[in-house]
Amino acid sequence: MPKEIVLKTVDIWKKFGEVEALKGINLDVYRGELLVLLGPSGSGKSTLLRIIAGLEYPTSGKIYIDGDEITNLPPYKRDTSMIFQNLALFPHMTVYDNVAYGLKIRGISKDVIDRRVDEILELVKIKHLKDRRVTKLSGGQQQRVAIARSLILNPKILLLDEPLGALDLKLRKELHIELRRIHREAGNTWIFVTHDQEEALTLSDRIGVMNNGLLIQIGDKWDVYEQPNTKFVAEFIGETNLFKCRVKNIYSNKILAEWKGLEIKVKSDRRLYPEEDIYISIRPEYIGISSEKPLESELNIFHGTILDEVFKGSYVIYSIRLDNNEVVKVTVLSKDADYDPGDNVYLYWRIDKGVPIKE
Amino acid sequence: MNNGLDSRRLKNIVSSLPTILYISILFYIPIIILLAISFTPPRKFIVEWVFTIENYISIFTNPIYYRILLNTIWIVLAATFMLIVIGFPIAYYLARVNRGLGAKILYFLIIPVEVNYLIRVYAWKVILGENGFLNLLLISIGLVEKPLTIFFYSWIAVVIVLIHEWLPYVIVPFYVNLVGIKDELYDAAMDLGASRLQIFRTVTLPLVKPAILTIVFLVTIPSLGEFAIPYLVGGQSGLMLGVLIDRYLSGFQLAIGAALSFFLLVITLALSLVMIKIFGYEALYSR
Ligand SMILES: Nc1ncnc2c1ncn2[C@@H]1O[C@H](COP(=O)(O)OP(=O)(O)OP(=O)(O)O)[C@@H](O)[C@H]1O
Ligand SMILES: [Mg+2]
Numbered sequence: 001m002p003k004e005i006v007l008k009t010v011d012i013w014k015k016f017g018e019v020e021a022l023k024g025i026n027l028d029v030y031r032g033e034l035l036v037l038l039g040p041s042g043s044g045k046s047t048l049l050r051i052i053a054g055l056e057y058p059t060s061g062k063i064y065i066d067g068d069e070i071t072n073l074p075p076y077k078r079d080t081s082m083i084f085q086n087l088a089l090f091p092h093m094t095v096y097d098n099v100a101y102g103l104k105i106r107g108i109s110k111d112v113i114d115r116r117v118d119e120i121l122e123l124v125k126i127k128h129l130k131d132r133r134v135t136k137l138s139g140g141q142q143q144r145v146a147i148a149r150s151l152i153l154n155p156k157i158l159l160l161d162e163p164l165g166a167l168d169l170k171l172r173k174e175l176h177i178e179l180r181r182i183h184r185e186a187g188n189t190w191i192f193v194t195h196d197q198e199e200a201l202t203l204s205d206r207i208g209v210m211n212n213g214l215l216i217q218i219g220d221k222w223d224v225y226e227q228p229n230t231k232f233v234a235e236f237i238g239e240t241n242l243f244k245c246r247v248k249n250i251y252s253n254k255i256l257a258e259w260k261g262l263e264i265k266v267k268s269d270r271r272l273y274p275e276e277d278i279y280i281s282i283r284p285e286y287i288g289i290s291s292e293k294p295l296e297s298e299l300n301i302f303h304g305t306i307l308d309e310v311f312k313g314s315y316v317i318y319s320i321r322l323d324n325n326e327v328v329k330v331t332v333l334s335k336d337a338d339y340d341p342g343d344n345v346y347l348y349w350r351i352d353k354g355v356p357i358k359e
Numbered sequence: 360m361n362n363g364l365d366s367r368r369l370k371n372i373v374s375s376l377p378t379i380l381y382i383s384i385l386f387y388i389p390i391i392i393l394l395a396i397s398f399t400p401p402r403k404f405i406v407e408w409v410f411t412i413e414n415y416i417s418i419f420t421n422p423i424y425y426r427i428l429l430n431t432i433w434i435v436l437a438a439t440f441m442l443i444v445i446g447f448p449i450a451y452y453l454a455r456v457n458r459g460l461g462a463k464i465l466y467f468l469i470i471p472v473e474v475n476y477l478i479r480v481y482a483w484k485v486i487l488g489e490n491g492f493l494n495l496l497l498i499s500i501g502l503v504e505k506p507l508t509i510f511f512y513s514w515i516a517v518v519i520v521l522i523h524e525w526l527p528y529v530i531v532p533f534y535v536n537l538v539g540i541k542d543e544l545y546d547a548a549m550d551l552g553a554s555r556l557q558i559f560r561t562v563t564l565p566l567v568k569p570a571i572l573t574i575v576f577l578v579t580i581p582s583l584g585e586f587a588i589p590y591l592v593g594g595q596s597g598l599m600l601g602v603l604i605d606r607y608l609s610g611f612q613l614a615i616g617a618a619l620s621f622f623l624l625v626i627t628l629a630l631s632l633v634m635i636k637i638f639g640y641e642a643l644y645s646r
Contacts, residue, residue: 055546076552088543092565101561102551153551 006031006189007052007157012061014047014213021047022058023213029157030206034183034190036221038200038237039210045193046085048210049159052191053082065156081150082159086166087142089134095121095145096130102153120152123185125178139167143175151186160192164199176202197237201225209233226283231357234281241287241328242357243280247272255356260324264300266354279357284317284331286353289345299348304328306343320347390624397618404611414618424603424619428626431599434514434589435582438521442529442578443571445522450533451563458538465534468527476524480591483520487511487592512594520588525578532577536570537563572638580627 007029014022021044029035039045050056052063054075063071070078081102090098096117103113121127124144129137134145143163150158164172180203183190194200200207201221208218209232217229228234234242245257245264255272257264257280266280288294294301304322316337318330328347332339339345400411418424453461486492487510494506510516540563548558586601593599600623607616 050546053550055550075549076554080550082547082550084543084547086541086543088541088547090544090547090562092568101548101553105551105553105557105561149551 003030005029006066007191008064009048009052010062010064012048012051012063013059014044014051014056015059020213022051025061025213025215027208027215027218029189029191031189032187033205034180034192034203035206035208036200036204037191037193037208037210038195038197040195040236043195043210044213045195045210046161049082049161049191049193052157053080053159054078055082079156080159081153081155081157083146083150083161083163085161085163087146087163089142089145089149091133091135093134094130095126095132095134095137098134098145099148099152101149116152117148120148123151124148124182140171140175143167144178147179147182151182151188154188156188158186158188158190160190162194163192164194172199173202179203201237207237209236211236227355228281228357231279231281231359234279234355234357239284239329239331240281241284243282243326245278245280247274247276247278250274254351257356260326262302262322262324264354265351266300266356267352268356270356270358272356272358277359279359281355281357282349282353284329285315287328287330287347287349289318289320289330289332289339289347291339291343291345293346294348296348298351300351300354301346301348302328303344303346306339306341306345308341309337309339320345322347393617393620396613397621399614401612401614406613414615415622417615418618418622427598427600427603428622430514430596431583431601432626434517434521434597434599435579435585437514438518438525438582439574439579441518441522442525443574446526446529446574447533447567450530450537453530454534454537461534461538465531468530477587477591479523480520480588483516483523483592484511487516487519508594511592512597514593514597516592516594517589517597517599520592521582521585524588525582528577529574532570532573533567536567540566568638572634575634576631580630583627583630584623 005028007027009025009027012022012025012027013020025044025048027048037045037048047056051058054070054073054077057072061071062069065079090101093101099117099120100113103116108116117130118127121130124147126141126144126148129141129145134142137145146163164175167175176199179192192203194203204221206219207221207224209216209224211232217224217233224233225237228237228240231242234240243259243264245259247255248258248263249256250272253267253269255266255268257266257278259280264280272278293303302322304320306318307321307327308319310317310319311334312331313334315331315333318332318337318339320328320330322328330347396406397414398410398412399406400409400413401417453464484491488494489506489508489511491511493510494503497503498506544562544566545558548562553561584601584604585599586605589597589599589602590605593602600619604616604619604623607613607619
């Protein structure tokens with residue numbers, strides 16, 4: 001199925017006085033996807049969502065929905081709806097009145113509203129709470145009301161600004177699964193903002209990583225995870241080992257880099273130059289351990305001693321000191337983790353698993 | 360164990376004693392005395408301890424009381440209405456439109472409250488009185504020939520002075536209430552498609568109910584018993600029950616004065632109950 005662009009932003013800048021909250025955001029969002037925008041606090045995520053929703057206007061740049069420019073349209077003329085960081089439910093209303101709000105405002109007849117409210121409450125599974133005051137609901141239930149209140153308008157694009165921020169971890173995990181189900185059943189496009197990388201990986205189809213008002217990398221979540229394009233992305237998403245290296249030799253699609261006296265081979269189609277300083281990122285789970293030296297050629301193999309182990313339940317994190325005195329983190333499934341601190345081991349990883357990153 | 364429970368109960372009683380004493384001595388006992396006196400015959404200087412409902416009969420049959428009661432309610436309602444009409448936009452401006460100014464200017468709104476209100480009433484006289492500023496102005500531009508007396512010694516003057524007296528007590532509750540409404544509620548309403556007017560009707564108004572209730576208790580109800588302002592600036596058309604009560608009590612016609620006081624108290628209570636019925640108890644202390 002060809003991907004169809006539903007929302008497009010072109011070079012969006014936003015300045016609040018001296019503060020540059022967004023510095024040229026070019027974003028394409030595909031119809032029906034669940035895109036997660038991930039970034040640390042203050043990176044401009046909320047500002048971008050508010051600009052898409054029409055609650056804020058960009059200093060410069062353009063926004064299109066289905067090819068029509070909407071940059072300067074007020075919120076009520078846009079086919080978007082937003083779920084806020086603190087939900088912003090109307091505290092003086094019941095669940096029903098909150099959910100029906102958008103339809104009532106549009107002067108829809110009561111029968112139609114009743115039917116739609118029932119449908120949507122069914123979808124988010126809180127039909128039994130219809131007449132409850134929203135202030136008398138649990139955090140998770142309020143969450144569902146907020147989603148229902150937006151979804152009832154059937155917006156082309158649903159914008160979610162860290163809606164799970166206030167909930168505890170267990171509830172968040174439950175709601176992640178629920179959100180994916182609701183997204184599937186509702187069938188519209190979602191842009192979900194969070195600063196929690198785990199949440200981003202769980203929920204998303206695609207991830208966009210933001211920092212300092214810039215969209216640093218966007219793509220399929222596997223690609224972003226496996227091929228981070230910057231040190232920031234490599235460190236922000238998941239755990240990684242970053243080795244500061246210098247490029248020595250360049251072959252057709254492979255380079256040889258020097259890392260504090262050791263040599264690392266890595267596959268690369270990026271343009272690199274001899275003597276250039278780069279980082280090589282390798283995820284701890286791509287590194288294998290064995291007590292005997294493996295005999296393959298497409299591997300990086302180093303000798304080291306186990307320094308420390310941290311048991312995490314299903315897996316174990318080993319810290320291993322290599323012969324050049326650098327420490328590398330390796331995760332191993334608990335069932336295979338039969339090493340103890342002090343053991344001599346060999347580390348190895350496939351040369352296509354390391355990712356060279358420019359400074 | 361039983362013993363322990365008893366001693367705890369004793370402690371509870373002892374510790375709540377001051378409160379009970381305080382409220383009864385300063386509040387309920389005077390009211391009971393008032394009630395008792397109101398059922399004695401209307402005599403000057405003395406209280407004759409004979410039970411009669413004569414005073415209440417005259418309150419309910421003599422049209423003059425009836426008229427003054429209506430006058431009182433009319434003046435207080437007119438003042439409350441005007442106070443809300445004037446106070447709300449000011450509070451709204453300070454709380455939502457120009458917040459930086461709001462925090463600073465609120466202080467200046469409260470300062471006049473500290474000025475003795477007799478002084479303020481006399482200040483109004485300088486403006487509204489027969490030889491006051493307003494009349495001078497009207498005469499000098501040739502709009503009238505003789506000074507008008509309708510501004511002063513009239514119900515309008517009472518309403519004006521009441522507004523001046525109570526405006527800060529209206530602005531502050533509205534301000535506090537409005538500042539407490541989260542911006543995101545407005546954003547959400549806008550996002551869901553509401554126009555400014557619709558947002559005002561569906562979000563702002565319902566959420567300022569607590570302030571309105573506060574204002575009724577803080578301003579409207581105390582104003583019903585107001586006597587100094589109508590006494591000083593009210594004239595005939597600005598006569599209020601409070602003035603009448605004061606007149607009887609200071610003329611040592613205690614019985615009829617007490618009956619009128621009690622009558623006013625019942626009206627006040629009734630009004631409070633109606634307001635609570637409309638807004639709900641929660642509005643008093645929660646949003
Ligand atoms: N109304 C505003 N006035 C001035 N500065 C603002 C305003 N809104 C946002 N900013 C600034 O813009 C930058 C981006 O803010 P934004 O709220 O978009 O960040 P965020 O990524 O949503 O962060 P968080 O994860 O903390 O919600 C911040 O430096 C913030 O201080
Ligand atoms: Mg934010």
